[in-house]
Each structure stands twice: as C-alpha cells, then as structure tokens.
Amino acid sequence: MTIDTAAPPTPTTDRTGRLIALLVGSAFVVILNETIMSVALPELMREFDVPAATAQWLTTAFLLTMAVVIPITGFLLTRYPLRRVFMAAMISFTAGTLLAALAPTFAVLVAARAVQAVGTALMMPLLITTILNVVPAHRRGRMMGTVSIVISVAPAIGPTISGIVLDQLDWRWMFWLVLPIALVSLGLGAAWVRNVTEPIDVPIDVLSVVLSALAFGGLIYGLSSIGEAAAGDVPVSPAVPLVVGAAALVLFVLRQLSLRERALLDLRTFAHRTFTIAAGLVAVSMMALFGTLILLPIYLQNVLELSTLDTGLVLLPGGLTMGLLAPFVGRLFDQHGPRPLVAPGAALTAVALGLMSMFDTDTSQGTVVAIHVLMSVGLALMFTPLMTSALGSLPQHLYSHGSATVSTLQQVAGAAGTALFVTVMTRRSVADLESGSSVVDATAAGVHAALFYGGAISAVAVVVALFVRGPKSAAPVAEDVAEPVSL
Numbered sequence: 025m026t027i028d029t030a031a032p033p034t035p036t037t038d039r040t041g042r043l044i045a046l047l048v049g050s051a052f053v054v055i056l057n058e059t060i061m062s063v064a065l066p067e068l069m070r071e072f073d074v075p076a077a078t079a080q081w082l083t084t085a086f087l088l089t090m091a092v093v094i095p096i097t098g099f100l101l102t103r104y105p106l107r108r109v110f111m112a113a114m115i116s117f118t119a120g121t122l123l124a125a126l127a128p129t130f131a132v133l134v135a136a137r138a139v140q141a142v143g144t145a146l147m148m149p150l151l152i153t154t155i156l157n158v159v160p161a162h163r164r165g166r167m168m169g170t171v172s173i174v175i176s177v178a179p180a181i182g183p184t185i186s187g188i189v190l191d192q193l194d195w196r197w198m199f200w201l202v203l204p205i206a207l208v209s210l211g212l213g214a215a216w217v218r219n220v221t222e223p224i225d226v227p228i229d230v231l232s233v234v235l236s237a238l239a240f241g242g243l244i245y246g247l248s249s250i251g252e253a254a255a256g257d258v259p260v261s262p263a264v265p266l267v268v269g270a271a272a273l274v275l276f277v278l279r280q281l282s283l284r285e286r287a288l289l290d291l292r293t294f295a296h297r298t299f300t301i302a303a304g305l306v307a308v309s310m311m312a313l314f315g316t317l318i319l320l321p322i323y324l325q326n327v328l329e330l331s332t333l334d335t336g337l338v339l340l341p342g343g344l345t346m347g348l349l350a351p352f353v354g355r356l357f358d359q360h361g362p363r364p365l366v367a368p369g370a371a372l373t374a375v376a377l378g379l380m381s382m383f384d385t386d387t388s389q390g391t392v393v394a395i396h397v398l399m400s401v402g403l404a405l406m407f408t409p410l411m412t413s414a415l416g417s418l419p420q421h422l423y424s425h426g427s428a429t430v431s432t433l434q435q436v437a438g439a440a441g442t443a444l445f446v447t448v449m450t451r452r453s454v455a456d457l458e459s460g461s462s463v464v465d466a467t468a469a470g471v472h473a474a475l476f477y478g479g480a481i482s483a484v485a486v487v488v489a490l491f492v493r494g495p496k497s498a499a500p501v502a503e504d505v506a507e508p509v510s511l
Contacts, residue, residue: 040158042216044167047110047151050209051174053202054117054144058086059182059317061137064195071195072130084245085134089141090435091240095289096233097149098428103226105219109150114213117143118206125199145431148174152427156415162358168412169354173347179313181343183321187336232288235276240432242269247439250447289432290425293418298493299426302414305366305492307433308485309406311441312373315478316380316399319445323471324392327385327464334389341393342400349404354412362409362492369405370482370489376402377479381472385464406489413492441478449474 061068061082069079100109120139127133151171159167189198246266280287294300317339324335356365376399383392411430418426453470457463 043218044151044155044158044170046209046212046216047147047154048170048174050110050114050213051147051151051171052178053205053209054113054140054147055174055178056182056185057117057121057140057202058090058144059179060186060198061086064186064190064198067190067195068130068133072133074130078130081134082137084249086137086141086144087244087435087439088241089138090145091244091432091439092237093142093145094149094428094432094435095236095240096428097146097431098289098425099226099228100146101149101153101424101428102224103228105223106150106154107213107217107219109146110213110217111210113143113146113150114206114210115143116140116146118203118210121199121203121206125196125203148431149424149427152411152415152430153424156423156427157420161416164412164416165357165408166351166354168415169350169352169357169408171408171411173350177343177347177350179317181340183317184336184340184343187332187334191331191333226286229279229283229286229288232276232279232283235272235279236288238272239269239276240273240436242266242272243436244439245269247436247443250443287425289428290422291429293422293426293429296417298417299414301488301491301493302362302410302417303430303433305370305406305485305488306410306414306430307437308481308488309373309403309410310434310437311444312377312399312478312482313403313441314438315441315445315474316377316396318442319449319471319474320380320392320396322449322467323383327383327468327471328387328389328392330389338389338393339396342396345397345400346404346407349401350408353404353408357409357412362413363490365405365409366492367486367489369402369409370486372402372405373399374402374479374482374486377475377482381475381479383471383475384468410492417493444481445474445478448477 065079065082068074068082072079097109117140120136120141120143123139124133124136127136151174155164155167155171186198189195189201242265246262246264246269249262249265277291280289280291284290284292320339321335324330324338325332330338353365376395379395379398414430415423415426449467449470451470452473453466456466456469461469
C-alpha cells in the first residue's frame, strides 16, 4: 500500500489562496465595467436623447474618476488596513452598480459610473499589493499571470458581454446581472478578508491630492477628447486640459520628490531601472490594447457592417486567448525570466498591428479573428512578465506605491492609445470624404492609417523589450513553509 506523505493544506495556505481568489474575482468584475458601456452608447443616445459627445461621458467620467483615485491608492494602502480598503471598494462599486441600474436620467447614470469607478480604482492596486506581500518571489509569475487575466481580458471582453446582453435585453441588465456578483463578493469579503499588511500612520498631503487630480484628470480628459475634437464634437479644445494637466503633473512630481517618505505617490520607484523599463512597456502594451479595442468595433460595424452581437463575438476569441495563456506565461516566467517572453511578445504585437493596417472593405471576419488572436498572444506574452518584473524589483515598502504607479500609467496610456488611434482615423477619414470617397471607404482608410501608426510604436517596443531584466529571486521557500495555492 502506498502511503501519501504529502502534507495536507494548512489553514494559512487555505486562507491565502481563498483571499487571492476572492480579490481576483472581485477585480475582474469591477474592471470589466471599464469597457462594458462602449457598445451600448447608440442605444443610450436614443433613450436619453443626447448627442455622441455627451454620451461619451459615460466612459470619460469613469476614466476621469479612475485617474483621480488611483494615485491616492498608494497612500490608502499604506495608511489603512487591507480589509477596510476592500470593503470601501466593493461598497462603492455595488452602490454605483445599483444606482446605474435604476438611473432615471442621463446625469444620474454618469454619476453612478463615477461611483463605480471609485471601487474599480481601489481594487487593482489592492490586489497587486496583496500578492506581493503574501506570495513568495519564486511563485509570483504564476499569480501575476492570474492578475494579467484581470488587466487584459476583462476590458477585452467587456464589449462582447455588452453586445450579447443588448441583443436580448435592455441596457439596464448590464448592471442588474453584475449586481448579485458584487453583493456576493462583498459578503465573502466581510467573512474572509483579513489584513496582510501593517498600516503605517502617515499624514496625507492635501496639495499633492489636488495636483494629482488636476494632473491625471486633465491628461485623461484631454486625451479622451482629442478624437471627438477631430470631428468637431467638443466645446473646449483638448489643448486646454492637456496644458493644465501637464503643468500640474510637473508640480506634482516636484512635490512628491520633495516629500520623499511622506509622498502621496512615492516616485522613488523609478530609481529602479527594471521597474522603469517594464512599466514603460506596460504603458505601450495598454496603448495597443485600448487603441484596438476602440478601433476594431468601429471597423467591424461601419466597414464590414456587422451587428453589435457579431462584433462582440469576433472580438471574443482574442480575449479568451489572453485569459487561457496567462497562467502558462506566468509559469514560464518563473522558470526562465522575462526576456524570452517579452521580446517575442512585443514582436508579435507589432506584426499583428501591421497586418491589421491592411484591413479593407473586403477583409473576411476569419482574417480579423486570426490577426486579433495573434495580437492577443503577443500581449499575453508581455503583460505577466512585465508586471512581475516591474513590481518584484521594488523593496517591500514601495509595493503599494509601485502598484498605484503602474495602474496610473495604464489609465493614462489607455487614454493616449485611444486618442492616438481615433484621431489618426478621424483625420484620415475626413480627408478622404472631402476628396470624394464613400463613408465606408473613408472609414477603412482611417482604420488603416491608425493601425499603421500603432504598429510603428509597437516596433519601438520590440527594441526596448531586449533590455528587460527579471527581479532578483528570493531564496526558495522551505518545503514545510505554507505557500499560497495556485489558482
């Protein structure tokens, strides 16, 4: 008879795995809402009788709130227990979801989206900080692979889910279906979440909060409105918020450097070369992801004339690919480090964007799916190694600030990618329309131009990817020390 000598899971192991599973599931749900409204905008414009520039505030308000709250999360996770931050995040998200489902007017719906965004902004840095504190260094790749599912797949399948819901149900069901999940996460969090960090009683610098809001809020709003401005749909030139945001950002950086240990967002993270390079490549990856997320639905619906449901289904395989690959990429990172993954991933992303730039009015749906999957493979090879290398290279006291910094860069880069792609597409389309092209041909030409520029930016990332280094591995954990379970 064979005797099983493997030690049974310890209570510590069970609690840690359960905690991370809950945080991952909660983060996936809240971040999914970042892009879930995109396909619903035409229906909302009709119901509330608002123009496109006004309807866009459902996304812009979400991004603006994220941009204002995320830089503060480093302070919040240092100052307050993890349990309190989690409960605040889920209560805010749940309340915003309920308010959105019941919203009687467009203004109330926009306010509800902002309340939702507060919870979303808190959740991602909270998840990353928790993993860095409870998962041994030699297992972080696998756990960060799971986090990559949240970062990349949730926004990617948002349009798919909204397309499926809208094909059968009213737009309010996008919130009614999420509400029970949010309530379950809130209840489980109340029962399971325990503090894994030691709070430090640090004061908050009010001036830094104001400068942060002006800086990141101004940049996100300015970048988000560039595309609409190219079509003449915004009352204020994007240059105004961009200049205000840039000036406030300079003052914010100087203020943080002067405060050092008391900084709202500790920028000493950039003193670590690995963090700087990896975080920069994360930003480029997010530009590519969000740029294509906004451009491909326009191409599929306005050029190939697909329905919202078919558009969502065409984009679904790419999102699923990133989700399926993320755990395997995490394991490969733990074994081989970042370079064998990041450089090929950057190359695949650049090639895919180059191929997308050849899309025209005769491109088949199968070709679109195949190339989108290729880009998804490239991004999947990049996200986990870059996130793990960036944050794993920091000392423990900078974990919360590092995760807040990376999350802020993701939001700014996502807005920048959207602005770049939409602006190039709009300007090229307008020029072709003026020269006598049809709307379909002009839109196809605009998509071609935008994706060509995206491919050029990604090509630069291929070179930078060669300089990525992995964090120094911690000593292996002894066999009798409890480790978090794999998800």
